[in-house]
Amino acid sequence: MSQRPTEKVAFSLRNPAVRAWLYQIFAVVLLVACLGYLLHNTITNLTTRGITSGFDFLSRGAGFGIVQHLISYDEGDTYARVFFIGLLNTLLVSALCIVFASILGFVVGLGRLSDNWLIRKLCTVYIETFRNIPPLLQIFFWYFAVLRNLPGPRQSLNAFDTVFASNRGLYLPSPEMSSGFWAALVALLLAVGGILFLKRYNHFRQIHTGLVWRIWPWCVAMLILFPALAQLIFGPALHWDIPKLKGFNFGGGVVLIPELGALTLALSVYTSTFIAEVIRSGIQSVSYGQHEAARSLGLPNPVTLRQVILPQAMRVIIPPLTSQYLNIVKNSSLAAAIGYPDMVSLFAGTVLNQTGQAIETIAMTMSVYLVISLVISFLMNIYNRRIALVER
CATH class of the missing domain: 1.10.287 (Helix Hairpins)
Structure with missing residues (x-):
């Protein structure tokens, strides 16, 4: 039997495969050239201005105070410790906003589907109001118009002489x-x-x-x-350390500063409006026949929602919900507007101004937000794969 000769692909620009490879090679070369030019230009400018690069500045003393720190800190500590304090403060406000926005958004989203006319309209007004006001303005409102107008420490609001609220913050037993x-x-x-x-x-x-x-x-x-x-x-x-008034302020216990409260309230309320719409659309994506089937079995509405509707709706809810969680992390950088000591305020602000290491401080700050966002996406994708429908 005669064998057919192996067909050879001609190296010609008329061949689509050849053109595709040439375009990709050209794109890679162009990208490497641009990156090389930017790197060379940066090194030249730093050398001309006498600016040293590197991360040696992290071992130097900071010399400034921080109003809120979850780990011990004094003014003589290093910039590296300032970095970890800013990271922890960013994680704290992001975690609080994710929890509160999820709870509030879930409740409002269910309210949008309520049979009660008043509840449904109130939830609609809530969403359309706070969703259309920029988050920075909401932060200013909660900070300057609400929390900063609370009475001073001597006239503070208190509950059972253990919890105190004033314009200095919320003092809780630790x-x-x-x-x-x-x-x-x-x-x-x-x-x-x-x-x-x-x-x-x-x-x-x-x-x-x-x-x-x-x-x-x-x-x-x-x-x-x-x-x-x-x-x-x-x-x-x-055992509990109860805050007590000492002079012009409270001592003991733990304090939540007004900046943290304003940022948490504003971002939670703002993001909850989008989460509410995600929840509503996810529930409405489930076929109404599922509701009728559950009702025909005599299941009460709470059981139907929890056992039948939500498990199916979560497959639609999780992807856009992940985007809202990422938005919370990124919007937390607005904390710099009211002086909350997060990564942007501390590292890309104070540390940058003191050291002049713009490239290093900005790169570290960007890396923090990138890593946090990737971790959230990774965890949400794991959960999304667990609840996904698998065709057998």
Whole structure:
């Protein structure tokens, strides 16, 4: 039998494959040339102005105070410690806003679908109002018009003489470890393990008998009784440092500064409007036949929503919800407008002005937001893959 000769691809510009390879090579060469030019130009300008590059400045003393720091800090600490303080403050406000915006957005989104006319209209007004006001203006409103107009420390609002609110911030009792802390922690872990065991046993029993056992009273009892017994035997797990008025301000406890409160309120309210619309659209994407099928089985509305509608709606909700979480992290950089000590305010502001290391400080600040956003996207994508429909 005669074999067909192997066809050779002619190297010609008329060949689409050849043109595609040439275009890609040209694009790569052009990109490398642009990056090389920018790098050469940057090094030349730094040398001309006598500016040293590198990260040696991180070991130098900062010499300025920070109004809020989650780890210990004084003015003699290094710029590296300032970096970690700014990172923690950014993570704190981002985490608070994600939690509060998710809860508020979920409630408002359900309200938009309510059968009650008044609730539905109020939720619509809430969304259309706060969604169309720039977040920076909302931050200014909560900071200058609300929190800064609270009374001073001597006339502060208080609850049970343990929580105080003034124009200096919200003062709360701070927990401190006591002798029975580790025993209470072990007891809590045992309670959680018992709850997981009950859930697995209940699921196994439902599969084999069709009967469901109400385990929530036992779960609550274990969460309360196990740590309580540990405290009775080994002593209290925590003791509380109550804030007290000393002179012109409070001492002791923990304080949430007005800048943190204004930023959390503004970003939570602003982002919750978008999350509410995501929740509403996700629920409405589920076929109405699912509602009718659940109603025909006699399921009450809360059970239908929790067990039938939301699991299907989450497949539509998660991708746009991830974008809103990323927006919260990026919008947290607006904190610099009111002086909240986040990464932008501390590192891309104060540290840059003191050291002159513009490239290094801006690069580190950008890297922080990039890494935080990538981690959030990674975690949300993992959850999205777990709930995705898989075709068999």
